[in-house]
Amino acid sequence: MKRAEMDKPAESADLDAVRRCLAGERDAFAELVQRHQRVVYGVALRMLGSRDEADDAAQEAFVRAYSRLSTFRGDAEMRVWLVRIITRLCIDLLRARRRRPEVLLDDQPSEPAQPSWEVDVAERHGIARAIVELPPRYKAVIILRHLQHMSYSDMARTLDLPVATVKTHLLRARRMLRQRLSSGSAEGEEVVL
């Protein structure tokens, strides 16, 4: 079952919360945060590669969403709207800081008892690390497509890009991932993606 089909009741609950919030009931926004925190934080974590930064970015995304709630018209899902906000925010952060993701990944986990997902997964597959190392827009298209299961047109709207550019970004991102993943392996012929 598609994610969109599963979320129909949640969608109407979202609209209800937005209405109440716009009517002055600030606590109604807490319901939205509660419902979408995993998605927003998940995207931030994949984009930024650090729990601390992801937590901060996810908070900032919700604050922005709150201040712009009057612009949410309900023609798109709340989830898609929030993913758009957090994705653009993360792209801006990555560009502004111009920091190498390795630095973030190599940081000591802030909670040693609970190893961070990136180190754990990178050791097992290398795929999470390869994604974090992609350029911001390529990382975004991979995350939106494969983890958020967005259509090309939704991705285009989210990133404010033409669909053709989204396709080109996906093609390049997949090639880059393949190159990075196969460079360390013993595979013979390189498959061009």
Add this chain to the structure above:
Amino acid sequence: MNAVRHWFECRFVRSALGAYLDRELAHEAARIERHLAQCGRCRALARALAAQAQAIEGLAADEDPRAGFVDRVMQRIASADSHPTARPWPQPRWRPSSAVASAAAGLLVIAAAAMLWIALSRPSQLPRGEVPPPTQPSKVAKLPPALSQPGSSPAVAPQSLAASSTADKQQLKGTAPASAGRGLAEAAKSRGQRPRAPSPPAETAAAGEAHRTSGRSYEDRGLLDQALREYAAAQREGGSQMARLDAARVYEKTGQTAEAVDELTAVAFADLDENRWEPLPVN
């Protein structure tokens, strides 16, 4: 299947395979399936792409933030004292009344009329006998002939694809050299072929399935080969949207559908950026 056709089919499949696996391809799925059934290299690529997608999707999409996340967000909202009903950007503090606005508009009209009258009544400041310079043509008028209406200008022969990248930019700036209109037309002339009328731009081709041009498949392979090479050279020099449109024209000439043209130009750009350009086979 000859080598050129196979080159195109592989190229198309390479470019569109991602969209095919993502179920985002509208009309060309059967074509890809036919090709995959007979091309081992593309089958291997399809398997690699599918495995990669599976590996990515094996990662958790959503993650739990640290405990207390909702409270932290709500505290931040409270401390920012923002309001959801607030407009996203500030409104002007002062708004002119309608009477003031009408007066300002009236003054503008009078000023414009006075300037026009002065301009028309002044004699020309050019020295006697000097021909006034031609007015700078608009950007629309400066579009390369390949992208303008066929037959609208004597220079309707398609331009050099190599020139189109750099010269189009120069033309848009009004600095195009006189040699900017060479290329395919000259290449065709040197082979004793008649220059072809330009094909419609890619946007026109994207209008739909009705634009299928399979009847003309590969009839001018030599011309196509040179065009692709020139296009590649243009791309290496910096590339431009014009070069992309030229590439779309080239692919159209090979009888590609609008959807295939779109995919092929996308992969051409990616290939050229990464220096992966694979030239057409020599028969």
